[in-house]
Amino acid sequence: MSDSSETAAFGLPWSDLNDGLFYNDVVSASDSGLTLIEFYSGKHNNSAPLQGWLQRIQNGQITVDGVVVKDPDWILRVDSKLVYHRIPWKEPDAPYLLEVLHDDDDMIALNKPSGLQVLPGGLFQQRTVLKQLQWWANQQKSSLSSQGSHPVPVHRLGRGTSGILLCAKTKLAKTRLAAYFADGTSVIKANSNTNMELCTRKISKIYRALVNGILDKDKVIINQPIGIVRYPGVAKGLYVASSSGKPALSKVAVLHRDVQENHTLVQVEIQSGRPHQIRIHLAFIGHPLVGDPLYVVGGQPKSFDAELADETFEQDGGYQRPAKPVPGDCGYYLHAHKIELSHPTTNEVVKIIAPLPPVLKTQQEADEMNI
Structure with missing residues (x-):
């Protein structure tokens, strides 16, 4: 197994129009x-x-x-x-450079920038992580095994979320890494006090987030289920806090309270991986992410009123874009900071860290960087 410890980055600038x-x-x-x-x-x-x-x-x-x-x-x-x-169209602006955090024969871990979508969907069909991975793989063919490499993401990060994105290079790695994430959602169970508890698993995910308001407790466990409701502009429905939803567990620890700005810097460890879980959970307990355009207190959207009139449509014939926020809108501060996992083929413990954006560093961390 080869491992690249040197910081590297790759990315091909986007073309003006996609291919339709x-x-x-x-x-x-x-x-x-x-x-x-x-x-x-x-x-x-x-x-x-x-x-x-x-x-x-x-x-x-x-x-x-x-x-x-x-x-x-x-x-x-x-x-x-x-x-x-x-017909081809100009996709919204998006960053294209991806920093490599870990690279071996079976998997590659990337530092995804905020504003870049992971997989094709909606207005973003080519300005995605997947497209850059495909380009990178083609450039690497001469040094890869005879089987070739077809790296694909094994989980998702929201478009506005930055940080670690794991991608598998082989079918075996894809199967095992995907199972790690699936196990994270399936092993949640209730203990005798009806609270959720963490179980032994092969992957641990830690995020940083900046939230509105001051959390009183140093540590909070959130076990609010997350479900789907109909929402204009989101064909498959919007994920929200819902008593009839699927189990979800987030462990929140306060890192710094900024009373003057009325913000709290938190670390969040998630066992389940429901879409937009951290945004929903922190909003549910009354502390939405700073800058989140969609989720408000209670883990619900700001408004459901955004139905589109049939007579209005865009230049390409499709519906007008909804005026209300949708999940892919950016502006919030959330970063997948650390992952620890069992390597999919060697079972060695692999620890990966994505450097923190300045806004998500504690004062001590910022001072250490300046020493």
Whole structure:
């Protein structure tokens, strides 16, 4: 096993426009006889309103069995192959450089900057960590094994969250690392006092966060379940504090109280890995992250009122972007600072640390850096 201890970084500057996307459908027997506009406005109404789909059809963005069809009333036949081409667009600004924190034959750990999405989704299809990993792997081919390397993230960090992101280089490493994270959510159990307790596991994750308000207690355990609710602009729903949700556990320790600014610097160890867990949990106990545009006290969004009118749509035919905040919006201070895990093939203990942003350092840590 090789290990690179020297600090390194990689990244390819983003192109102005991405390549667009292609979406494929096959007409089923039950959909045979529908018109082209009936099919798309009915089957994919979460992508665009009726008028938006009309625009896309008339723009020549849809083919039927390889032929561009601009007639919205075209009658579909069973087994016809439909392709919708989403035209290339300029994705929102995002950083592209990734610092390498650990690199060996089985896995690579990156320091993800805030503002960079991990996997494709929504407006970000190419400005992602995954795209940079694919580019990096292609550059490394000459020095890799004959099997080649296809590094992929094995967990996610929110777009606005910075810090350690683990990526697997082999299928075996991917399976085992993914199991570590899955075990973290499955081994939560209640003890006799109905509180959650930590169980032995193969990975430990510690975050830093800056929250609003002053936490009275030095240590807090939060075991509020997290569930999903419908929310405009988030197709799969929004994660929130919910009594009917799945178990989640966060251990919070106060590092510094700034009474003048009314902020508290905290360390958070999570066993479960529910989406946006730390943001939700700290908001639930009355201390949302400083700068969080979405979650407020109670672990709920600022507002649910953001339904989109069908008659309004963007230049590409899709719905107008919601005016209300969505989970991918940045502005909060959250950093995946430390991970300790069993190596996926050697079982050696591996400790990885991502340098802290200045705003998340204690005064002592800041002073030590300046010595």
